[in-house]
Amino acid sequence: MRRVLTIPALLVLVIIAAGCTKDPVSRLNTDETRLFITNHDSTVNFTGFKTFKVSDSVAIISNDHQRKKTRDSYDSLVIAAITTQMKSRGYTQVSNEDKPDLGINVSQIINSYTGLVDYGNYYNSYYDYWDPYSWGYAGYGYYSPFVGTYQVNEGVLSVDMFDLKDAAAYTKIKSIWNGVIRGEGIFNSSSVGQNVKALFEQSSYIHP
Amino acid sequence: MGLVLLCCSAGAFAQEKGVLTLQLNYSVGIPTGSFKDVIANNSYNGFGGALMYHFSNSFSLGLETGSQQFYQKTARQLYKSADGSDVSAVLSNSVQLVPVMVRAQYNFLPHGYIRPYIGLSAGGNVINYSQYAGEFTNDSKNRFGFAARPEAGFYIPFGKYSRAGFSLGAGYNVMPFNYNGISNFNNITARAGISFPLG
Numbered sequence: 001m002r003r004v005l006t007i008p009a010l011l012v013l014v015i016i017a018a019g020c021t022k023d024p025v026s027r028l029n030t031d032e033t034r035l036f037i038t039n040h041d042s043t044v045n046f047t048g049f050k051t052f053k054v055s056d057s058v059a060i061i062s063n064d065h066q067r068k069k070t071r072d073s074y075d076s077l078v079i080a081a082i083t084t085q086m087k088s089r090g091y092t093q094v095s096n097e098d099k100p101d102l103g104i105n106v107s108q109i110i111n112s113y114t115g116l117v118d119y120g121n122y123y124n125s126y127y128d129y130w131d132p133y134s135w136g137y138a139g140y141g142y143y144s145p146f147v148g149t150y151q152v153n154e155g156v157l158s159v160d161m162f163d164l165k166d167a168a169a170y171t172k173i174k175s176i177w178n179g180v181i182r183g184e185g186i187f188n189s190s191s192v193g194q195n196v197k198a199l200f201e202q203s204s205y206i207h208p
Numbered sequence: 209m210g211l212v213l214l215c216c217s218a219g220a221f222a223q224e225k226g227v228l229t230l231q232l233n234y235s236v237g238i239p240t241g242s243f244k245d246v247i248a249n250n251s252y253n254g255f256g257g258a259l260m261y262h263f264s265n266s267f268s269l270g271l272e273t274g275s276q277q278f279y280q281k282t283a284r285q286l287y288k289s290a291d292g293s294d295v296s297a298v299l300s301n302s303v304q305l306v307p308v309m310v311r312a313q314y315n316f317l318p319h320g321y322i323r324p325y326i327g328l329s330a331g332g333n334v335i336n337y338s339q340y341a342g343e344f345t346n347d348s349k350n351r352f353g354f355a356a357r358p359e360a361g362f363y364i365p366f367g368k369y370s371r372a373g374f375s376l377g378a379g380y381n382v383m384p385f386n387y388n389g390i391s392n393f394n395n396i397t398a399r400a401g402i403s404f405p406l407g
Contacts, residue, residue, distance in 0.1 A: 022253070022277065022279070024279060024281075024300040024301075024302040024338065024340050025300075025340060025343045027279070027281065027300070028281070028298065028300070028342070028343060032281075032284070032298040032342065033298075033342045033343035034342055035295060035296065035297050035341055035342045035344065036295070036296040036297075037289075037293050037294070037295050037296075038293060038294045039291070039292060039293035039294070042292075182342070182344065183342050183343055183344075184343060198296060202286055202294050202296050203294075
């Protein structure tokens with residue numbers, strides 16, 4: 001009998017072994033979860049630009065649609081951090097009236113994914129944990145006439161730099177640089193400065 | 209000299225013919241060859257078990273399984289992605305190996321206090337490979353493939369008349385894994401465990 005039981009015991013060991021992977025993400029601190037992604041038009045010489053202006057508000061883009069523009073304390077910190085970085089590179093901040101060479105837009109992109117949970121199946125799948133016996137109804141099954149929803153939100157901070165100097169000639173406002181920040185805590189005010197700085201540090205070609 | 213005497217001492221119980229034993233062990237994994245290009249860190253996160261039937265005092269055959277998880281985090285670096293963008297990320301590589309193999313073991317000096325053994329295991333291997341950039345999955349592949357391990361070690365019974373004992377061994381895991389420039393997850397394993405008869 002013991003021998004018969006040891007085969008299932010070994011199978012249980014296989015299942016436990018397969019489930020023993022420690023999630024690599026759980027070993028990261030908040031900073032390590034973040035990605036800083038930059039791209040630029042390699043045909044553009046950034047030394048040809050001298051002045052810039054950062055938009056005075058942040059666009060909130062949700063599921064590919066712009067919902068609103070905001071200027072809360074976080075937005076102000078982002079705009080100020082970008083301004084600091086541009087000035088430190090040697091660009092001069094000007095107003096729209098002075099026709100800036102470069103325009104910079106800031107966007108918070110928030111994409112939501114919605115899933116469904118059939119609670120009837122959910123509870124029956126976990127019958128052993130939520131045994132109806134504990135309610136005094138041994139042998140009963142669970143039933144739910146509705147399904148629940150869960151939602152996953154992923155936020156991205158995106159900074160776009162445009163060539164305004166040549167807009168008239170191209171009859172288009174051409175994007176020449178983009179910086180994106182993804183990961184944990186990117187909308188915390190305390191990390192704004194270091195996050196924006198990281199984007200510029202990996203874009204050494206941005207200088208007049 | 210003392211070791212030779214211990215090995216050659218007679219009179220202790222052997223792991224007898226017809227007995228089923230369960231072996232449980234803790235293991236350390238050491239990546240070798242091209243595996244070190246993926247993960248160079250040793251793994252201290254491993255365990256396993258084997259169910260062995262003793263056809264004679266020296267020879268046993270059985271099934272074994274276990275898990276060994278390798279992990280390495282690379283400090284933040286700038287990477288060039290396929291679309292030309294520059295990505296600054298902390299990369300994490302994770303490899304979990306779950307072999308399920310048939311194991312044959314031959315014990316020398318079945319009546320000695322220290323019993324050297326050699327073993328050969330062969331079978332399959334569930335491999336979970338994943339790479340994360342920050343908290344985002346960058347690459348992932350789960351695959352079932354071939355696995356084999358020659359091994360050698362010592363078995364030391366707990367006492368002169370004990371049918372349970374302690375074992376210490378080392379082996380070389382051959383684990384091919386052809387994917388995205390990776391050819392294998394071959395590694396050296398060092399194991400320490402106990403074994404005891406069932407019934």
